[in-house]
Amino acid sequence: MQGYNVAVVGATGVVGTEMIKVLEETKFPVAKLLPLASERSAGSRIEYNGENVKVELLTEESFKGIHIALFSAGSSVSEKYAPIAAASGAVVIDNTSFFRMDPNVPLVVPEVNAHDVRKHQGIIANPNCSTAQMVLPLLPIHEHFKIKRVVVSTYQATSGAGKEAMDEMLNQTISIVNGNGPTKPKKFTKQIAFNVIPHIDSFLENGFTKEEMKMTNETKKIFGDDSIEVVANCVRVPAFIGHSEALNIETEKPFDIEKVRELIAGVPNVRVMDDVATNTYPTPADCVETNDTLVGRIRRDFSVPNGIALFCVSNNLRKGAAFNAVQIAFELVNQELI
Numbered sequence: 001m002q003g004y005n006v007a008v009v010g011a012t013g014v015v016g017t018e019m020i021k022v023l024e025e026t027k028f029p030v031a032k033l034l035p036l037a038s039e040r041s042a043g044s045r046i047e048y049n050g051e052n053v054k055v056e057l058l059t060e061e062s063f064k065g066i067h068i069a070l071f072s073a074g075s076s077v078s079e080k081y082a083p084i085a086a087a088s089g090a091v092v093i094d095n096t097s098f099f100r101m102d103p104n105v106p107l108v109v110p111e112v113n114a115h116d117v118r119k120h121q122g123i124i125a126n127p128n129c130s131t132a133q134m135v136l137p138l139l140p141i142h143e144h145f146k147i148k149r150v151v152v153s154t155y156q157a158t159s160g161a162g163k164e165a166m167d168e169m170l171n172q173t174i175s176i177v178n179g180n181g182p183t184k185p186k187k188f189t190k191q192i193a194f195n196v197i198p199h200i201d202s203f204l205e206n207g208f209t210k211e212e213m214k215m216t217n218e219t220k221k222i223f224g225d226d227s228i229e230v231v232a233n234c235v236r237v238p239a240f241i242g243h244s245e246a247l248n249i250e251t252e253k254p255f256d257i258e259k260v261r262e263l264i265a266g267v268p269n270v271r272v273m274d275d276v277a278t279n280t281y282p283t284p285a286d287c288v289e290t291n292d293t294l295v296g297r298i299r300r301d302f303s304v305p306n307g308i309a310l311f312c313v314s315n316n317l318r319k320g321a322a323f324n325a326v327q328i329a330f331e332l333v334n335q336e337l338i
Ligand SMILES: NC(=O)c1ccc[n+]([C@@H]2O[C@H](COP(=O)([O-])OP(=O)(O)OC[C@H]3O[C@@H](n4cnc5c(N)ncnc54)[C@H](OP(=O)(O)O)[C@@H]3O)[C@@H](O)[C@H]2O)c1
Pocket: 009, 010, 011, 012, 013, 014, 015, 016, 036, 037, 038, 039, 040, 041, 042, 058, 071, 072, 073, 074, 075, 077, 095, 096, 097, 127, 128, 129, 159, 160, 161, 162, 163, 164, 316, 317, 320, 321
């Protein structure tokens, strides 16, 4: 076979745009690319491999002859169209939260559980952006020292809420800088420019947000281990791209902190940036052009017998969405599942 017919649902969004870039950069064997969107952008053009490709309207007929369908157009679109795409013979890789906790849908971060891809029944879920980056430094710590509990505080960029959210931050910043005060929040509940908001996704009865509970539940599913306790505090900050996370990890077994640093550096697609003598640690500005998850400030957390503290940063549109999705597509090819 020369390649695969790939549909990108939500091709004009921030994640969809990045997906098309990552397909190109990773040289995924695409025979035909089909960008799909709503009537708002159907008929517009996108660039792919130097070609100008027309964006088509998403319909129930869109998936005929499609091998892989990458979805990032929101949960309600996935709810309706992912089963239609799967029934048409495509394997769906879904970026929304809709199918993530469905027991019949594998939730995959390839560095951790690539083997779960083969359990798919037509749909594979991509995790929440904050979870995808967090499980990378956790992987060797859990393998070697068994994690008991993780406390994570996030500092999440506005692109995590889509294109309109980024525009809201930009326009609000310009308005304030021009002396006109903040524009009225629409995508966010409060002013985001020059501010931080401790509220991502909706609140649940237990007082946590959905975003926070995604980090707890998805981590257990990806590791296939319900014993890992994760408690999250998710906060939106006025960065455009790149989620940051401060982690405090408690392990069952004792460890040598230098060994922990070495193990994290050995995880594929992770780069350790950790030398406080030279102010070397990651910030969101460092992750914009990379698929790597950047880890620094690795140190012993003295507040518990076996504790590790670290700071990790990743491009939420890449490892948190598009890159992870394309990695899953490569697994389908490499494991000869397609
Ligand atoms: N941003 C992130 O970091 C991130 C990470 C992981 C997962 N996700 C998930 O990915 C999804 C998209 O996020 P985003 O940030 O890319 O949002 P976005 O920038 O707002 O883009 C939304 C995309 O979906 C399309 N769309 C919306 N309604 C549609 C419909 N009824 N039929 C067909 N296409 C439709 C839009 O097309 P039009 O141009 O036609 O409106 C656009 O291409 C969300 O479910 C989000 O939770 C986002």
